[in-house]
Amino acid sequence: xxxxxxxxxxxxxxxxxxxxxxxxxxxxxxxxxxxxxxxxxxxxxxxxxxxxxxxxxxxxxxxxxxxxxxxxxxxxxxxxxxxxxxxxxxxxxxxxxxxxxxxxxxxxxxxxxxxxxxxxxxxxxxxxxxxxxxxxxxxxxxxxxxxxxxxxxxxxxxxxxxxxxxxxxxxxxxxxxxxxxxxxxxxxxxxxxxxxxxxxxxxxxxxxxxxxxxxxxxxxxxxxxxxxxxxxxxxxxxxxxxxxxxxxxxxxxxxxxxxxxxxxxxxxxxxxxxxxxxxxxxxxxxxxxxxxxxxxxxxxxxxxxxxxxxxxxxxxxxxxxxxxxxxxxxxxxxxxxxxxxxxxxxxxxxxxxxxxxxxxxxxxxxxxxxxxxxxxxxxxxxxxxxxxxxxxxxxxxxxxxxxxxxxxxxxxxxxxxxxxxxxxxxxxxxxxxxxxxxxxxxxxxxxxxxxxxxxxxxxxxxxxxxxxxxxxxxxxxxxxxxxxxxxxxxxxxxxxxxxxxxxxxxxxxxxxxxxxxxxxxxxxxxxxxxxxxxxxxx
Amino acid sequence: xxxxxxxxxxxxxxxxxxxxxxxxxxxxxxxxxxxxxxxxxxxxxxxxxxxxxxxxxxxxxxxxxxxxxxxxxxxxxxxxxxxxxxxxxxxxxxxxxxxxxxxxxxxxxxxxxxxxxxxxxxxxxxxxxxxxxxxxxxxxxxxxxxxxxxxxxxxxxxxxxxxxxxxxxxxxxxxxxxxxxxxxxxxxxxxxxxxxxxxxxxxxxxxxxxxxxxxxxxxxxxxxxxxxxxxxxxxxxxxxxxxxxxxxxxxxxxxxxxxxxxxxxxxxxxxxxxxxxxxxxxxxxxxxxxxxxxxxxxxxxxxxxxxxxxxxxxxxxxxxxxxxxxxxxxxxxxxxxxxxxxxxxxxxxxxxxxxxxxxxxxxxxxxxxxxxxxxxxxxxxxxxxxxxxxxxxxxxxxxxxxxxxxxxxxxxxxxxxxxxxxxxxxxxxxxxxxxxxxxxxxxx
Numbered sequence: 011x012x013x014x015x016x017x018x019x020x021x022x023x024x025x026x027x028x029x030x031x032x033x034x035x036x037x038x039x040x041x042x043x044x045x046x047x048x049x050x051x052x053x054x055x056x057x058x059x060x061x062x063x064x065x066x067x068x069x070x071x072x073x074x075x076x077x078x079x080x081x082x083x084x085x086x087x088x089x090x091x092x093x094x095x096x097x098x099x100x101x102x103x104x105x106x107x108x109x110x111x112x113x114x115x116x117x118x119x120x121x122x123x124x125x126x127x128x129x130x131x132x133x134x135x136x137x138x139x140x141x142x143x144x145x146x147x148x149x150x151x152x153x154x155x156x157x158x159x160x161x162x163x164x165x166x167x168x169x170x171x172x173x174x175x176x177x178x179x180x181x182x183x184x185x186x187x188x189x190x191x192x193x194x195x196x197x198x199x200x201x202x203x204x205x206x207x208x209x210x211x212x213x214x215x216x217x218x219x220x221x222x223x224x225x226x227x228x229x230x231x232x233x234x235x236x237x238x239x240x241x242x243x244x245x246x247x248x249x250x251x252x253x254x255x256x257x258x259x260x261x262x263x264x265x266x267x268x269x270x271x272x273x274x275x276x277x278x279x280x281x282x283x284x285x286x287x288x289x290x291x292x293x294x295x296x297x298x299x300x301x302x303x304x305x306x307x308x309x310x311x312x313x314x315x316x317x318x319x320x321x322x323x324x325x326x327x328x329x330x331x332x333x334x335x336x337x338x339x340x341x342x343x344x345x346x347x348x349x350x351x352x353x354x355x356x357x358x359x360x361x362x363x364x365x366x367x368x369x370x371x372x373x374x375x376x377x378x379x380x381x382x383x384x385x386x387x388x389x390x391x392x393x394x395x396x397x398x399x400x401x402x403x404x405x406x407x408x409x410x411x412x413x414x415x416x417x418x419x420x421x422x423x424x425x426x427x428x429x430x431x432x433x434x435x436x437x438x439x440x441x442x443x444x445x446x447x448x449x450x451x452x453x454x455x456x457x458x459x460x461x462x463x464x465x466x467x468x469x470x471x472x473x474x475x476x477x478x479x480x481x482x483x484x485x486x487x488x489x490x491x492x493x494x495x496x497x498x499x500x501x502x503x504x505x506x507x508x509x510x511x512x513x514x515x516x517x518x519x520x521x522x523x524x525x526x527x528x529x530x531x532x533x534x535x536x537x538x539x540x541x542x543x544x545x546x547x548x
Numbered sequence: 549x550x551x552x553x554x555x556x557x558x559x560x561x562x563x564x565x566x567x568x569x570x571x572x573x574x575x576x577x578x579x580x581x582x583x584x585x586x587x588x589x590x591x592x593x594x595x596x597x598x599x600x601x602x603x604x605x606x607x608x609x610x611x612x613x614x615x616x617x618x619x620x621x622x623x624x625x626x627x628x629x630x631x632x633x634x635x636x637x638x639x640x641x642x643x644x645x646x647x648x649x650x651x652x653x654x655x656x657x658x659x660x661x662x663x664x665x666x667x668x669x670x671x672x673x674x675x676x677x678x679x680x681x682x683x684x685x686x687x688x689x690x691x692x693x694x695x696x697x698x699x700x701x702x703x704x705x706x707x708x709x710x711x712x713x714x715x716x717x718x719x720x721x722x723x724x725x726x727x728x729x730x731x732x733x734x735x736x737x738x739x740x741x742x743x744x745x746x747x748x749x750x751x752x753x754x755x756x757x758x759x760x761x762x763x764x765x766x767x768x769x770x771x772x773x774x775x776x777x778x779x780x781x782x783x784x785x786x787x788x789x790x791x792x793x794x795x796x797x798x799x800x801x802x803x804x805x806x807x808x809x810x811x812x813x814x815x816x817x818x819x820x821x822x823x824x825x826x827x828x829x830x831x832x833x834x835x836x837x838x839x840x841x842x843x844x845x846x847x848x849x850x851x852x853x854x855x856x857x858x859x860x861x862x863x864x865x866x867x868x869x870x871x872x873x874x875x876x877x878x879x880x881x882x883x884x885x886x887x888x889x890x891x892x893x894x895x896x897x898x899x900x901x902x903x904x905x906x907x908x909x910x911x912x913x914x915x916x917x918x919x920x921x922x923x924x925x926x927x928x929x930x931x932x933x934x935x936x937x938x939x940x941x942x943x944x945x946x947x948x949x950x951x952x953x954x955x956x957x958x959x960x961x962x963x964x965x966x967x968x969x970x971x972x973x974x975x976x977x978x979x980x981x982x983x984x985x986x987x988x989x990x991x992x
Contacts, residue, residue, distance in 0.1 A: 367735035381724050514701060525735060
């Protein structure tokens, strides 16, 4: 935790309200995000219990599984979820703009520009919490390898038509959410935690209700009191007033309300199956749908507070203007969205269970680039974030007091102006440390030359920097490219842009150190179940 | 039957076996584990010279530019005639200017310009950009345990077979984003190059250098027990072979007393009163700076097997190690205030592979309210506690033992990941227990 975050948290404790960590919104929010509040069944890994889903806060679509152990009902739920989610995603797939992409010609090895389509916007998915993202991944994993009757007429339990496709999209969203700064799949808690510091621990910050209590406490109450109430307060029936944001449910809800309701549903189902004539069947069908309605209303009751909380969080976030470079990152999300659309359309198989060595290395490298870029962009977009970096000695603000022209000693001398900067900050500068400033949106590099000896009575020091680039090709620097006395400039010790990593070998050329090409040792290693040992048998 | 341990003979036997495997073996890779200061660089230089002499063109992969330049200089010292290529980046000042004075070294940013030279040396990052060249028959990968698996993936196509040399006890490579998704995969890109290599090629011969020439007899047993419990090593020198003494007597202050203790026993713990502090704890930082100042002021001299006469401990023979960069910056500022220059002050990551007479360490857990995985990492403490030839002074707030007891390691266990022994918690306790015997309490 950085010093400025610690300070903000202390101030939050002191004032009883969350303190801002940002002055702009660092994630892109689309006009019409799809909010998904999922619930899972306790003790049944990957068995969905219900969900609220939709783009209209006034009209969530309620999906429920009356008996989560019944696979048919689960499939029906997933099919319904596909009908709720896929049209939203697909509505963005055909609205495209022309764009250019660099591609390497496999024959000549030369880079050429290729005209391609880029979706002008992408479907955005918002879940309440990090556990929700994990659940999206789990759903994706459980669906994308399913076979429909159309895929394979002989498959014993065919999945409903669109379920595998939903699995592929959810997998893509879940994977994209791991890229720092991406906004295809966001969580309400992470969004709020990025922009506000509360006076509670970061573990407690994962509780959406408590988090909102700190950021926007009810009138007349402090954040701490409201958060405590959100975490613990129960009604007359012993139920939490602010149910967990899921996907896990509160055990008291499971035991006291949900389990008896599911039992009634099971009994009604058995009774219907044993009905002997039409009249009795009609009456028992009525009982069954009554039992189902009860479960649906129970689930709605615990999901609606979370649904409202997510939208309230989005409202709070929309009050902040979007950071100027967030759009840039959203464009990369759109590229990712478009690329997945293309993979689906070209009939590629679902994403593999595990990444191969090359894909894993590529993903890690691109995420590290994205992380460094995100940190730099947030600081450049937001003076409050920059202040944190300044406090950590990774950036400084200074006034130019003097500029002295010098030149390189080569046949064609280039300008290397020495700029003296007065600052009262103490950046961690060493000999020839590179510093950067933003010049018309592009980074300009300078190196640290020396510091004047002692700070004066105001604590100011004079730092001498040598400008190294972006001054044009001539002997004299291009107009406006060299700072002038009186300019107040923010310099950073971190780079603004990230160089991409080296090109990795193709997967078919995975070297021997990494097991050779994928599939080469599949017969011996990959998909074999573990051998049965004596310990496996009791 | 017990024989007297002869460190020179043991080390020579290990080196001989390694070189034999490298020159005449049939396996594609050889792994050499080397504890701190066991002559890893010497081995790399020797293997390079012998491979070159046998007519095998060789590429050498190191991790940082400083390591590369150091290797080039060492090679030139041993054989000034050997044609060596230094492949460097196209940034400004890509290599140490010392290389310009070496006649046998060709420098270029393009691999094609260096084709045909006996030995070509560069960093893994630079090698990763080399494409479309004839693969080398042999490679040496230096500091292979600090190389990430994905970095090896990018360069492994450049060589047929390789000698991997490194220290398994030092800091593991890290990534700035989460990589849990691949934990347990044999080719986890965030793991070390050696773990991926061995996961796919378990039959490769593995060797170990048995003797640390750097660590004194006072330090080798502790470092070996705490960090290498299953692969113990010995010091090359015995008690009494090395001696640290001061020209000026102690003034009775905390820094002076801890320096005397460290000179006497090889270890010293300067313990400040318990307190929760920010990372750049001003009192602890100042205590570190004072210890360094007094060490230089008191005219420390080091007697060792390297020279016949005692050698003064000058600023360039002293290092300060910290866990975080801002701590290093704070210590640098405090030293500058006391008028000390020329002392290396850096984080554990950057001190890896370096050697000093005396080190002063700001304990990673000093003043902390919690013990995170970062601060407990075995390699971090191991690097900090194994840079010295004579003595190591640790500056720490009281109460770290209690802090450890309150924070047992709770990292999730990942399926398929080899559990590393010892864990940081255990290693930290072992080192603390030893340091407690050399404690000097002081109130700044």
